[in-house]
Amino acid sequence: MIAEHYLGKLPDRVRKVSVARSLQEMRAELDAGPVDVVLLDLTLPDSPMEETLGALQGLKSKYNTRFIVMSSLGSDDVAHAALEQGAAGFIAKQDMNTDALRQALDDLEPNLPGALSPAASVVPARPDEPARRSSHAASHAASHAASHAAPEGPPHGTIDHRALASQLAHDALGWIANISFRAAHMEADPRVQDSEELLADVASLRVSTEALTSLVTGARSVVNGELAELSPGQPAQDPLELDPWLKAFTSRWKKANRDKRLSFEIDASSTVLSSARPLTQVLTALIQNVRTHASRSDGPLNVALREDPSTGAYVTLVVTDDGGPWQVDNPDLLGTPLFKGTHSPPSAGLGLFNARRGIESLGGAMSFFEREDQPGAYGIRLSLPVP
Numbered sequence: 001m002i003a004e005h006y007l008g009k010l011p012d013r014v015r016k017v018s019v020a021r022s023l024q025e026m027r028a029e030l031d032a033g034p035v036d037v038v039l040l041d042l043t044l045p046d047s048p049m050e051e052t053l054g055a056l057q058g059l060k061s062k063y064n065t066r067f068i069v070m071s072s073l074g075s076d077d078v079a080h081a082a083l084e085q086g087a088a089g090f091i092a093k094q095d096m097n098t099d100a101l102r103q104a105l106d107d108l109e110p111n112l113p114g115a116l117s118p119a120a121s122v123v124p125a126r127p128d129e130p131a132r133r134s135s136h137a138a139s140h141a142a143s144h145a146a147s148h149a150a151p152e153g154p155p156h157g158t159i160d161h162r163a164l165a166s167q168l169a170h171d172a173l174g175w176i177a178n179i180s181f182r183a184a185h186m187e188a189d190p191r192v193q194d195s196e197e198l199l200a201d202v203a204s205l206r207v208s209t210e211a212l213t214s215l216v217t218g219a220r221s222v223v224n225g226e227l228a229e230l231s232p233g234q235p236a237q238d239p240l241e242l243d244p245w246l247k248a249f250t251s252r253w254k255k256a257n258r259d260k261r262l263s264f265e266i267d268a269s270s271t272v273l274s275s276a277r278p279l280t281q282v283l284t285a286l287i288q289n290v291r292t293h294a295s296r297s298d299g300p301l302n303v304a305l306r307e308d309p310s311t312g313a314y315v316t317l318v319v320t321d322d323g324g325p326w327q328v329d330n331p332d333l334l335g336t337p338l339f340k341g342t343h344s345p346p347s348a349g350l351g352l353f354n355a356r357r358g359i360e361s362l363g364g365a366m367s368f369f370e371r372e373d374q375p376g377a378y379g380i381r382l383s384l385p386v387p
Contacts, residue, residue, distance in 0.1 A: 002096050002181045003039060003070065009098045013105050023047040023055070030063045037108065042071040042082070043170060049073065050163075056085040068104050070096065072174040073166060073220075076284040079256035090256050093177035094213055097184060103258050165223040172216045180209050211346035214292075218348030221281070222337075225357045239387060240279075242315065243268040246305055249280065253287060261301055262290065268307040271315050274387040278358040282366075285355035286380065290321040292347050308381075314364065319380040320371065334368045334378065359383070 007014050020026040022045050026038070040056075042049045049071065060067060066088040071078055079090040089104040183205045192198040243266065250264040273279070283305075290303055301322045308316040333339045335356045340349035356366045363385045371377045 002093065002177065006096060006098045006101050010102060013102065035065045038065055038067045040067045040069050042069060053081055053085050056087060060086040066108055072177055073170040080252060080280060083252050083256055094173055094180050094209065162224055162227055165220050169216050169220040173213065176209050176212050179205065207346050214347040218350035221354045222350060225354055239272050239274055241270040241272055242307065243270050249283060263300060263302050265302060265304040268305065271386065273384055278361045281358040282355045285351040286319055289351045313386055315384045315386055317382040317384060319382065331368060335366060
């Protein structure tokens with residue numbers, strides 16, 4: 001499996017690996033002795049994603065260990081949900097590689113043994129393959145099995161469309177993760193490294209997987225957003241104070257994405273708003289847009305979130321960033337589905353559309369303005385209703 005392959009490249013960090021093929025096996029492994037780190041697949045043969053997420057907080061408390069969560073469904077909403085339930089880190093399977101695993105372990109360093117006493121980690125195993133032990137076995141750890149087994153569906157005659165969309169996206173992204181892994185394996189082959197043509201082919205595969213990932217996650221977001229609009233009644237949500245919530249959200253986003261490049265500048269009051277969930281959807285879509293449309297491929301990127309002084313029933317949050325110039329011929333098309341600008345990045349063109357739909361579900365609005373300080377770049381105004 002993919003995680004096993006990459007953990008095998010970290011002998012300085014991983015001394016012993018144990019493998020469990022289900023949530024039940026993992027519990028038995030943890031009951032048997034202390035574990036440094038658990039690499040937890042959210043979709044298991046005996047526990048679908050939502051159930052695994054719901055059990056995470058209790059597992060963390062009972063076993064006093066750290067859980068790094070992984071999923072083929074690597075969307076921001078899944079990552080945020082895992083972190084809110086107590087996960088110490090999150091890795092999307094299509095982003096799984098040696099560097100991602102090393103960084104995830106490094107992020108735990110203050111609470112783990114040092115590099116000379118490496119942490120043991122959890123890895124998925126094939127159902128028909130016995131668990132393999134590291135030759136550096138010195139400490140004990142358990143791991144969770146990856147599985148594409150679908151959770152049991154709703155009673156016959158009813159369809160949970162949101163769960164169906166998530167399952168389809170999960171399965172599609174699982175195949176994308178496999179393509180990404182194979183591409184990395186090909187790229188490391190000396191025969192490929194000696195051929196500019198083959199290297200170009202591998203680079204094209206990477207762009208294709210990036211585009212497919214954006215299409216799958218974007219489509220799932222559209223389905224979930226439209227289903228939320230059609231729901232007859234939304235459950236009440238706790239109000240939030242804008243300034244502390246923004247700081248907590250951006251910190252969680254950086255942790256979920258292991259992003260060392262992007263920084264946030266927040267200038268907001270403690271205005272009380274009614275709901276966090278759509279606002280989370282909105283800001284994650286906008287931040288992803290910054291990364292997709294950044295005018296430079298390296299160096300820092302900054303996102304500014306500033307509240308404009310206002311009165312009445314709405315709060316205005318102005319979002320500016322280092323993305324762009326967006327190269328748009330018709331600014332009126334910003335925020336419409338499938339619009340990507342003239343340079344057509346490998347994305348679905350659904351980020352701004354999903355953000356707009358999220359704001360509208362709150363009873364607010366999203367608008368764009370051309371910036372005077374950066375020709376060709378645009379800022380975004382979010383009008384948020386005050387309860």
